Amino acid sequence: MAQQTPRTQIIKRVTLPSGKEVDVVSFVGSSASQAIMPAPQTAPLACCPNCGHDRVQPTGWSEVGSSHWHVNLRCPDCEDRREAIFGQDELDEFDVALDEGTRAVAADLDLLARANMADDIDRFTKALDGGHIMPEDF
DSSP: OOOOOOOEEEEEEEEOTTSOEEEEEEEESSOTTTOOOOOOOSSOTTSOTTTOOSOOEEEEEEEETTTEEEEEEEOTTTOOEEEEEEEHHHHHHHHHHHHHHHHHHHHHHHHHHHHHHHHHHHHHHHHHHTTOOOGGGO
């Protein structure tokens, strides 16, 4: 059986040129293939670095330490997938963006449902007025 090297994580806060602070998590005592290193984020997690759209979704996550998470992300527009370790503050902002996106989709769905219902009612009343619906249709 292979001997496993214990992994120790080191968290370092880095200030980017934009002024945003990110936590960089590195692992000591593990090979590079075992550790998933965080990339400094210059754009919100909801924005895809590949296509720029703002509909990135989490597809999986697991806790790393007490204030960091390993998160798998997917863009539904370009199918870009990535994974990294993020701090709780970044994920709280991402959660707010996901909630806003959910509300926007729900509002669009409501508008679409109302438009479809209005169209159905209009066609039904035209069919009634034209004599195309008979009592035996029910």
